[in-house]
Amino acid sequence: MVRSHEFGVEEVKLVVVCPPENTAYFNHITSAAMRTKLPEGKSLAGIMRATLRRQESFAVVSPAELLAVVQSMRFGPATNCWYSYQADRYGW
Numbered sequence: 180m181v182r183s184h185e186f187g188v189e190e191v192k193l194v195v196v197c198p199p200e201n202t203a204y205f206n207h208i209t210s211a212a213m214r215t216k217l218p219e220g221k222s223l224a225g226i227m228r229a230t231l232r233r234q235e236s237f238a239v240v241s242p243a244e245l246l247a248v249v250q251s252m253r254f255g256p257a258t259n260c261w262y263s264y265q266a267d268r269y270g271w
Contacts, residue, residue: 186236193231195239196224205239 180188197204205223212232213226220226227237244264250262 191236193237195226195237196242196245197239199241 180186181191206221208222208226210222213220217229219224220229223239224237227236231237246262246265249258252258
């Protein structure tokens, strides 16, 4: 997208939102193609290091961290409803 400037995009950031307790997600690559193409990528972070030119373009945050930031920004009633739903449903 960046190289082709699709939709006028000049910069991207991949943000993975995942509970830190989900170690299976972070440490197990399920894609056989990825394991074959990038054997050094033994984890999610390893795959990202192997595929991204700019390491700062990738971040992992927990749902609690994401919700705390969203709540602190005070976007308005709709965001407050979404935040409450997430907190009620998932207990974050």
